[in-house]
Amino acid sequence: MLSRFIRNNNITTIKYQSLFKLHAQKQLYTTTINKKKIVLGIETSCDDTSAAIVTSDRQILSEVVKSQQEMHEPMGGIVPTLASLGHSRHLPNVICETLDRANVSIADIDAIAVTRGPGLPPCLPVGLNAAKTLAAVNKKPLIGVHHMEAHALTARLTTPTSFPFMTLLISGGHTLLLTANGLGDYDQLGTTLDTAVGEAIDKVARALKLDWEGQSSPGPALERVASRGDPTRFQLPMPMLQRKKSVIAFSFSGLKTSVERLIQDQVKIEQDINDIAAAFQLTCIRHIEQKLRLALHQEMIMNKKPLTALVVSGGVASNKMFRSKLEQVAGSYDIPLVCPPPQLCTDNGVMIAWAGLERLEAGLLDEYTITTLPKWPIESLKEKNPL
Ligand code: KG4
Ligand code: ZN
Numbered sequence: 162m163l164s165r166f167i168r169n170n171n172i173t174t175i176k177y178q179s180l181f182k183l184h185a186q187k188q189l190y191t192t193t194i195n196k197k198k199i200v201l202g203i204e205t206s207c208d209d210t211s212a213a214i215v216t217s218d219r220q221i222l223s224e225v226v227k228s229q230q231e232m233h234e235p236m237g238g239i240v241p242t243l244a245s246l247g248h249s250r251h252l253p254n255v256i257c258e259t260l261d262r263a264n265v266s267i268a269d270i271d272a273i274a275v276t277r278g279p280g281l282p283p284c285l286p287v288g289l290n291a292a293k294t295l296a297a298v299n300k301k302p303l304i305g306v307h308h309m310e311a312h313a314l315t316a317r318l319t320t321p322t323s324f325p326f327m328t329l330l331i332s333g334g335h336t337l338l339l340t341a342n343g344l345g346d347y348d349q350l351g352t353t354l355d356t357a358v359g360e361a362i363d364k365v366a367r368a369l370k371l372d373w374e375g376q377s378s379p380g381p382a383l384e385r386v387a388s389r390g391d392p393t394r395f396q397l398p399m400p401m402l403q404r405k406k407s408v409i410a411f412s413f414s415g416l417k418t419s420v421e422r423l424i425q426d427q428v429k430i431e432q433d434i435n436d437i438a439a440a441f442q443l444t445c446i447r448h449i450e451q452k453l454r455l456a457l458h459q460e461m462i463m464n465k466k467p468l469t470a471l472v473v474s475g476g477v478a479s480n481k482m483f484r485s486k487l488e489q490v491a492g493s494y495d496i497p498l499v500c501p502p503p504q505l506c507t508d509n510g511v512m513i514a515w516a517g518l519e520r521l522e523a524g525l526l527d528e529y530t531i532t533t534l535p536k537w538p539i540e541s542l543k544e545k546n547p548l
Pocket of ligand 1: 207331332333334335358359360362363378379380381383384475476477478479480481506507508
């Protein structure tokens with residue numbers, strides 16, 4: 162009856178009901194619509210095992226991250242099969258602790274959101290299978306989240322930002338420049354032709370033999386040594402400066418190889434490490450800046466898109482030098498830079514829960530039969546039934 166009332170909110174459909182009943186139904190309808198929603202988010206796409214509970218009124222009730230740094234640092238990088246083992250070992254306790262800290266039971270949860278892809282093939286099923294089982298047993302809606310859409314939407318959790326906006330997603334697996342037109346509606350403007358910026362950062366940090374210092378990736382260590390260096394001492398080749406200067410795309414592998422060669426030839430004392438790290442970081446930023454300006458010009462000036470903001474997220478967006486340069490770029494196009502706080506730029510369960518909330522409120526739910534999508538182009542979210 163309630164659903165009929167919602168579908169056909171018209172006095173003729175309820176003419177046989179008493180006024181009391183009508184009032185009660187209206188109350189119920191209003192509370193259903195206005196009820197604060199609570200979503201559990203689960204993230205196991207890469208190395209850290211993470212879960213969080215977030216509400217539709219933007220409260221993070223709890224977040225638990227189990228880092229795998231101790232497992233991967235001695236190997237010099239993330240080993241997918243080890244990461245998968247780590248998720249299998251830790252995810253049940255991470256989920257229990259997330260519920261305990263939020264002081265909610267699974268019955269209070271409105272939906273379970275989980276990273277469906279893109280991500281490491283052995284890691285994604287650990288989270289997805291846990292989420293599917295929890296959802297099916299407890300008869301809760303399931304939402305399979307696109308990891309990169311979650312990075313982009315986190316900005317809307319911390320700073321309400323309306324569509325359309327430009328988003329630059331810089332992480333270990335991606336360097337993506339998109340126009341976000343709406344939920345699940347992204348136009349890809351540019352991507353990397355080879356390695357992602359985060360991957361290049363990790364390889365250079367490894368060549369410089371940097372200690373991860375308890376962090377879950379080597380990026381923060383590279384940022385720290387770069388802050389003590391002179392970025393002008395070594396001249397590094399700027400990627401795509403000649404033939405592909407006007408193409409909106411990125412390339413980091415040539416730069417990475419040049420830096421690795423420089424490290425072999427030049428590193429004698431600590432200051433050499435600092436100076437090389439500073440030069441490398443600055444070249445990455447300048448390359449991204451050049452391509453970002455091309456994209457902003459194309460979208461805002463030529464296509465006259467009323468972009469509201471430049472949203473930057475993903476692990477590399479936690480770097481202060483990147484953030485301050487990108488703020489200047491956004492400012493020169495008269496739009497704000499919106500960056501989630503550093504702990505929400507790197508992978509986390511909060512972004513999955515928030516993306517799940519946005520999808521839940523839009524009625525975008527998934528079947529319990531969905532499977533992982535390790536390679537999942539973000540533009541395919543536009544299709545009604547992608548897979
Ligand atoms: O988004 P994220 O946590 O995981 C992926 O989805 O890949 O990004 C991880 C990447 C790694 O390459 C890491 O070294 C880099 O982000 N990263 C940083 C910083 N913090 C993390 N790069 C530069 N400076 C940082 N402070
Ligand atoms: Zn990520």
